[in-house]
Every structure is written in C-alpha cells, then in structure tokens.
Amino acid sequence: MDISQIVERISLKIEAKGHAADKPKIEQKLRRLIEEFGVQPEDAERTVWYDIARDYGIQLGRAAGPGDQKQINSVSTEEWVTIEGKVVVLGNSPSPSIAYSGIIADASGAIRFVVWSKASVPVIKKDSWYRFESAVVDEFKGALSLKVHSGTTVTELEVDGVLIPVITPVAELAAGVASVHVKMIQEWDVSHERMLQSGLLGDETGTVKFVIWKEEGIERLTPGSVYTIYYTLVDEFNGRHSLNINTANIVAEDGDIAVAFGTATFKGALVHIAPGSGLIKRCTVEGCNRVLSRQNYCPVHEMQPKFNYDLRVKGWLDDGERTEDVLMQREVVESLTGMTLDESKELAENNPLGMDEVFLRMRERILGRYLRCEGREIDRWLLVNSCERIHFEPTLLAELLNRTGGEVS
Amino acid sequence: MSTPATGGFPKRENMFEREPARRVFAGEFREIRVQFRDGTDEKSPSYALLPTGQRCNRVFLVGSMTEKKRQGEQNMYYQARIADPTGTFFVSAGSYQPEAMQQMARIEPPAFVAVVGKPSIYETPDGMVMVSIRAESITIVDREVRDCWVLETAKATLDRLDTPASGPDSALAAEKYHIDTVTYRKMVYHALTQLKF
Missing domain, CATH: 2.40.50.140 (Nucleic acid-binding proteins)
Known part of the structure; x- marks a missing residue:
C-alpha cells in the first residue's frame, strides 16, 4: 500500500467537508503508525481519518471512513460509498482524462461509473467483480453515476455465482x-x-x-x-x-407481450392541419411504410416508382389552455371527413391540383371544428383511435347562465 | 460507453410548449391596450395582455363575417369584420399569411367562419389604438360550431374573472386596466342569451 494514496484519500475527504487538508501532517501521522508501530495500512487510515475528523468537528455519519458499503440501488447523490459489483458494460473511454467508463451491477441494480485516469486502479475487465471503496456518487440529468477518483480503492474480487439482473417494468x-x-x-x-x-x-x-x-x-x-x-x-x-x-x-x-398503451382523451378545436396531411404515398419496401415525398422519394429507400396511397391528418387540437399534437390514421380520417381513400385517390387523379385538392377539401371540412379525440399518447403525439365532433350542449348553456349571476349581477 | 451516449444528442424539436389559442369575446378583445415580449430576444414571443389578466399570443374565434374588403395595391391584403354576440373583430390576411389570404379570397360574406390568428395592436400617430387579428387560417363553419364557441368563450371568460389575481400578468392587468367585473359578467350573460336551448 502506497502511503501517498492514503494521504490523497484522506485529504479529499477533508476537502469534501470544506476544510483544508494538511498533507505533510497526514503523511507524518500515517508513517508513524505504519512504519513505527507496524499498524496495518487500513487501520492506520481509519485511525488518522477519525483523528482529523474529530479535530475539525466533522460529524462521522454516513460519509465517514470509506463510506458505507451499500447496495447499488440504495446510493444517493453526493454520497461516498463502497460497493461491490460486476462490471457488465465497459465502453471506450471518451476522453484521455477518463481511464474507463461503464456500468457496474449487483443483485440490487446497476449504475454507470467513470474511472478517472488519475485514479490508480487495477486493469478493469468486463464481467469481473470489483470492490469500489470510497467512490463518490454524483448526478447528471437525473441519472446517478459513480466517480472512481484517486481516493478510491479498487480491488478485484473472486466471486462465484451468477448475477441475475433485475428486470424493471x-x-x-x-x-x-x-x-x-x-x-x-x-x-x-x-x-x-x-x-x-x-x-x-x-x-x-x-x-x-x-x-x-x-x-x-x-x-x-x-x-x-x-x-x-x-x-x-x-x-x-x-x-x-x-x-x-x-x-x-x-x-x-420467444413469446409475446400484451403491451399496455396509455389512453387519453382530449377535447378542443382543430386549429391547424399540418402539411403532410390528406392523401399521402407510402413506401412499398417490406417493413418500411415511410411517407414518400412528392417526387416519390423515400428517406431510406430513395426513389420508389411504386407506392401505396394512404390517408392521414396531423394537426393541433387546442382547448384554449393547451395544444395537443394529434395524428389520425386512415379509418379515423375517413369517418371524420366523410372522404374515403378511394374517393380521395380518384379526386387526386382527376384534378389539376392533384393531392393538394384532397388536402384543401379536408381542411374545409374539419379545420376550426370542435373534436373529441381518444387515443394513445405516444411521445408528444396523441395517436387517435376514435374521433367525433362535439355538439352544442344546452345543459352547459344553463350552467353558464347561472354562473354569470343573471342579468342584474 | 459508446461515444454518442452523452452530449451528442440532436436538439429535439418542440422542446417548448406551443402557445394555446385563447378564447376571448370581441367585447374584451377590443379593450386590449398592452402588448409585451417575453424576453429580449428577437424571436421571443409577443403577447397581448387581456383585460381579464391573461397573456395571449394566439386566439381562436368563431363569428359571422359581415364584410370583406380588398386593400392595398402593391401589398394586397384582405380585411374582414367578424361579429360575435358582444362586438366586432377586425381580421386581416396579407401576403405574410398566404394560407389565410387564399382562404379569405374564397369566402363571401355573410358566413360563419372560424379564425386562428395573432393579436396585433397598433397605435396611430394621433393616438388611436387599433386592435386587430392577423389571421393564420380561416374556414367556413356552421352555426353549431359558432354556438359551441360562444359557450366555450363564456366559460373561459368566467374562469378568468373568477381566478383570484396572482402572478405578474394579473398584476400588470390590474395596473393597466381598470376593469369592472360586473360589466364583463353582463357581457357574458348577454352573449349566452343569444343562444337557443
């Protein structure tokens, strides 16, 4: 055990508590214990750290010593922790200041880790087990990660047995x-x-x-x-x-999963119909089905002289407080606009404006109308399964008249 | 980790909340005098402040188009009067709103129309304030859509009147407008009485 590493480790802990570390003094204390009194380095480290902590009045809570040994799923940000786990992912180092980056897992969960180049650690191999003593947990965009720095002790462990990953719903x-x-x-x-x-x-x-x-x-x-x-x-x-x-x-x-989609209902006025609505052409390459440009260009399969016609409407439904992006597929568009796919194709083929004519007619029929849309919420879209027009409600009129307080309020 | 894992994500579109289209009666809309930008950026959204204390970047309205005029020679634009039960909206569509301009060209008054547009406040050199709407789209609709709009706008107006004053918008409205809530309630009542059960 290199004494200077222990000095570094203790100094970092002191600095983390907001005090200045007196490295020569720490080293002197350590050498005295280890060299003069034959104390094991681990014990010496502990003794010196406790000593200094007491001098500074540092509360020796959970961040004391090398940090509590923890299950990976129970660490929280800014903690000093010791964990034992298996390196399940080891990636390329994105920068010279980082020696390793990857994911370490135990039976409770998994966490990203970064090993700084300054840290002196053994060679880290994928699928081997390690003990990270005194690593620091930090947080970036809500995700926790472990920082293995020069004050962290990394030891390879001999572990038999299989690590069963936790599956998260x-x-x-x-x-x-x-x-x-x-x-x-x-x-x-x-x-x-x-x-x-x-x-x-x-x-x-x-x-x-x-x-x-x-x-x-x-x-x-x-x-x-x-x-x-x-x-x-x-x-x-x-x-x-x-x-x-x-x-x-x-x-x-193998097998299948019955996927649960979140369903949502949104009521409002259709205040915008986006380009790309109406009659569209889709790529016929198997499994593609992407929308082709006017010139029959597929973003993946390039020029496609053959295509399938389809109907869709992309628009904004607005209730005065919030605007929701809605996407309607063929069946919904047909029932809402009263224009079938076949009629739309015929219209496009026999009209000088072509597919634009379908867009314009659909816009005339549905833009500015009040709609109730039900569907699945996917990313920022409401994928509409059913859609109907909202009708005038006399009960709402009565309710609102009462709310105004009448003529002589 | 693979290199694109952190930091390399493309900017996602629509990280912002889209501005909702507010529902407001002509009787309230014509009283707007305050317009402000949220931020100092050229692209920061511009808002009109409704007398009932809500900012408004876009409106949705349904009413009867009673008059349509072609204006200008070089920069042709349409101007229309659209009436609701409480007053008249002035709606324009020029070459910067090609979609609305083409739609407007095909509409002959009188007709019920639905309009989506941006509020615009203009002060003439002699101190007159012109409050109008630059249309983004305009479509012919039927009476039922108009009736639904009156209901919805009555509710939205009452909600604004009944919301306890809080936040910078209502503070600014209280300072700039001296609204009489009783008058506004009467306006809503009057609008509702135009509808049939």
Whole structure:
C-alpha cells in the first residue's frame, strides 16, 4: 500500500467537508503508525481519518471512513460509498482524462461509473467483480453515476455465482441504468443522421422510446419481436424517458407481450392541419411504410416508382389552455371527413391540383371544428383511435347562465 | 460507453410548449391596450395582455363575417369584420399569411367562419389604438360550431374573472386596466342569451 494514496484519500475527504487538508501532517501521522508501530495500512487510515475528523468537528455519519458499503440501488447523490459489483458494460473511454467508463451491477441494480485516469486502479475487465471503496456518487440529468477518483480503492474480487439482473417494468423506469423485457412495437423515422433506429418499446406496464446510434456491429431491432435488454442507459428529457440501447446486451426472446398503451382523451378545436396531411404515398419496401415525398422519394429507400396511397391528418387540437399534437390514421380520417381513400385517390387523379385538392377539401371540412379525440399518447403525439365532433350542449348553456349571476349581477 | 451516449444528442424539436389559442369575446378583445415580449430576444414571443389578466399570443374565434374588403395595391391584403354576440373583430390576411389570404379570397360574406390568428395592436400617430387579428387560417363553419364557441368563450371568460389575481400578468392587468367585473359578467350573460336551448 502506497502511503501517498492514503494521504490523497484522506485529504479529499477533508476537502469534501470544506476544510483544508494538511498533507505533510497526514503523511507524518500515517508513517508513524505504519512504519513505527507496524499498524496495518487500513487501520492506520481509519485511525488518522477519525483523528482529523474529530479535530475539525466533522460529524462521522454516513460519509465517514470509506463510506458505507451499500447496495447499488440504495446510493444517493453526493454520497461516498463502497460497493461491490460486476462490471457488465465497459465502453471506450471518451476522453484521455477518463481511464474507463461503464456500468457496474449487483443483485440490487446497476449504475454507470467513470474511472478517472488519475485514479490508480487495477486493469478493469468486463464481467469481473470489483470492490469500489470510497467512490463518490454524483448526478447528471437525473441519472446517478459513480466517480472512481484517486481516493478510491479498487480491488478485484473472486466471486462465484451468477448475477441475475433485475428486470424493471417500463412504467417504473428512472434515469440511470435498467434491464427491461419488452416488445418492439413501432419504428419511427430517424431524426438524425447518426441515428440507426428509433421507435417504441413496451411491456405490460407501459411504453418507452428507444434510440440506437450508428456504430459498427450494431443491429436494428425487428418490429413485433420480444427482447430482453440488459443494462440499457435510461435518459430523461422533459420528464419522458428514452432508452439508449447501444451498449446494452440485447437478447431476442420467444413469446409475446400484451403491451399496455396509455389512453387519453382530449377535447378542443382543430386549429391547424399540418402539411403532410390528406392523401399521402407510402413506401412499398417490406417493413418500411415511410411517407414518400412528392417526387416519390423515400428517406431510406430513395426513389420508389411504386407506392401505396394512404390517408392521414396531423394537426393541433387546442382547448384554449393547451395544444395537443394529434395524428389520425386512415379509418379515423375517413369517418371524420366523410372522404374515403378511394374517393380521395380518384379526386387526386382527376384534378389539376392533384393531392393538394384532397388536402384543401379536408381542411374545409374539419379545420376550426370542435373534436373529441381518444387515443394513445405516444411521445408528444396523441395517436387517435376514435374521433367525433362535439355538439352544442344546452345543459352547459344553463350552467353558464347561472354562473354569470343573471342579468342584474 | 459508446461515444454518442452523452452530449451528442440532436436538439429535439418542440422542446417548448406551443402557445394555446385563447378564447376571448370581441367585447374584451377590443379593450386590449398592452402588448409585451417575453424576453429580449428577437424571436421571443409577443403577447397581448387581456383585460381579464391573461397573456395571449394566439386566439381562436368563431363569428359571422359581415364584410370583406380588398386593400392595398402593391401589398394586397384582405380585411374582414367578424361579429360575435358582444362586438366586432377586425381580421386581416396579407401576403405574410398566404394560407389565410387564399382562404379569405374564397369566402363571401355573410358566413360563419372560424379564425386562428395573432393579436396585433397598433397605435396611430394621433393616438388611436387599433386592435386587430392577423389571421393564420380561416374556414367556413356552421352555426353549431359558432354556438359551441360562444359557450366555450363564456366559460373561459368566467374562469378568468373568477381566478383570484396572482402572478405578474394579473398584476400588470390590474395596473393597466381598470376593469369592472360586473360589466364583463353582463357581457357574458348577454352573449349566452343569444343562444337557443
């Protein structure tokens, strides 16, 4: 055991408590104990730290000593902790100041970790067990992570036995790291050139967005398939979660999952119909179904002389307090506008304005109308399953007349 | 971890809340005198302050178009009068609102119309204040939609009148407008009595 490392460790703890560390003095005390009195370095460290802490009046609570040994799922931010776990993911170091970054797991859960280059640690290998003594927990965007710094002792452990990952229901996901058992239910258009795939995963408790970034050797998920995804990163944006599954261990499973969609109802006036509504053309490549541009260009499969016609409406439903993005599929559009897909095709083919004519006629029929839409809330969209016009309610009129207090209020 | 895992996310669209279209009667709308920007940025949204104490960046209204005029030579635009049970809205659509302009071109008054637009306040050199709406879209609707709008706008107005004053918007409204809530209640009552059970 190198005494200077112990000095460093104690100094950091003192500084973390807001005091100045007198390193030569700490070293002197340690050397006296270890070299003159033959005290084991661990005991010497403990004695010196307690000594100094008492001098400074530092409360020796949970952050005392090397930090309490904890289960990974019970650590909280700014704590000094000691944990034992298995390195389940080891990634490339994103910068020279970081020696390792990855995910460490125990039977209770998993957490991201970063090992600073300044820390003196043994070689860290994936699938090996380690004890991180006196690591610091910090928080970034709601996700906890462990910082292994020069004051942390890392020891490799000999552990037999299998680590069974905890599977988290989708509805209970929190920012950090999790393992999920899910079905891929939707593939979305990618919104960024570095994105390989994005879409929606779900289990019996709810749905969550996922992203796969382009990387060598990484594969897409297949819509309709069931997967167990071990140790995915869970990010949070605006209170919504998103899984970044690039580093996760993905296992395709048999069977099926009955996915629970959140249903929602929204009432309001349709105040906007977005371009791309009305009659649209979809790519015919199997499993694609993306919307083609006017020139029959698919964002993935390029020019597509063949296509399928479809109807949809993208718009904003507004109740005066809030605006909700709504997306209506063919059946809903047909019943709401009274224009069928076949009629719309015929109209487009026999009219000088083509598909625009369908858009304009639909706009005339539904823009500015009061609608009650019911559907699934997915990301920021309300995917409408059923939609009806709101009619005048005499009971509401009576209620409001009473509320005004009458003519001579 | 893979390199794009942190920091490399593309900016997501619509991180902001879209501005809802407020429901307001012509009788209240014509009293607007205060307009402000939220922030100093060129792109910060501009709000009109309703006398009942709510900021408003967009409105939705349904009424009867009683008159439509073509104005201007080089920069042609339409101006329309749209009546509700409490007064008249002045609605315009020019070349900066091509969608609304084309829609307006095809509407012949009288007709019930639904309008989505932005409030605009303009003070003439001699101190006259012109309060109007720049239309984003305008469509012909039927009487039932108009009746639903009157109900909804009555409710929204009563809600604003009944909300205890709190926050900077109602404080500013209290300072700038001296509204008589009894008059506003009467206006709402009068609007509701135009509807049939």
